[in-house]
Amino acid sequence: MVDESETSGTPQLGGALEDIRAFCTVVELGSISAAARELGETKGGVSRRISRLEGRLGAALLARTPRAVSATEEGMLFQAKARDALALLADATEGARLSRSVPQGLLRVTAPVDMGIDLLPPLVVAFQRRHPQIRIELLPTDTKLDLAANRIDLALRASADDLPDMNYRASRLADFQMCLYAAPDYLASHGHPGAPEALPEHALAICRALEGAAPLVLTDRRGRRSEIHAQPGLRTTDYSSLARLLAAGGGIGVLPDRIARPLLEAGRLARVLPEHHLAEGRLYAITLAGLEAPARVRVFRDFLREALNG
Secondary structure (H helix, E strand, O other), X not given: OOOHHHHOOOXXXXXXXXXXXXXXXXXHHOOHHHHHHHHOOOHHHHHHHHHHHHHHHOOOOEEEOOOOEEEOHHHHHHHHHHHHHHHHHHHHHHHHHHHHHOXXXXXXXXXXXXXXXXXXXXXXXXXXXXXXXXXXEEEEOOXXXXXXXXXXXXXXXXXXXXXXXXXXXXXXXXXXXXXXXXXXXXXXXHOOOOOHHHHHHOOEEEEOOOOOOEEEEEEEOOOOEEXXXXXXXXXXXXXXXXXXXXXXXXXXXXXXXXXXXXXXXXXXXXXXXXXXXXXXXXXXXXXXXXXXXXXXHHHHHHHHHHHHHO
């Protein structure tokens, strides 16, 4: 079989990294014996590495005499560049190792628009105050971006069901409920519905792209279900804009409790039929599967879990 390095116009180094390291060590220390001690190898093993490297390059790198070795002109040129390359590789290796243990660097996070607007901003700011060495890039979008293709470290996903099998790792962060809310001014003007059956008498706003009446299935604390059919007067595509429509007096609508909480605490929204909820779900952190996630991803995921359940 013919070696590709003999037929190709460019020398092929193949798996020669340790051979290059051995050669550079010989030049720096001035002898094969000293290099062998430094590398923890035998003198013969180091000598064979250098001979193998010279064979791959098709050039003599060392001038050998019974008492000493010295780099040839070609060897000096090769060692000067190889030394810098090895230093860069050592830095890259150390950086990769540090990423597993030291939380630092750029963290790219994607989330649905409503979470990116209403849920994440105060959490991201609080997290960066705790970890100023981590830079954060937030990508709010309702498009489910591929993590690997878009170099995303962590994606937030909400689901009322278990997530389907995928090539990613899903970590549960927190639970949430879908509940009914309205502005206090709206309720003061139109009254509080006393039961689910009274909802069709009110203005409704929903986050849904369906046409026609919107079936609302409410469950009380005893597990009793009520299915209500009502015609919404307002529709929108995300919960963030729906929350603001409701706060402006647009009627009664369904929101995730974690999206509604800031407006609820500010007095701009109030719970409607507080004994009932419409659905329950979970918020997940999605990361690349496989090896352990970098430290910056792990600490952010743990921070979110702590903050959302505190």
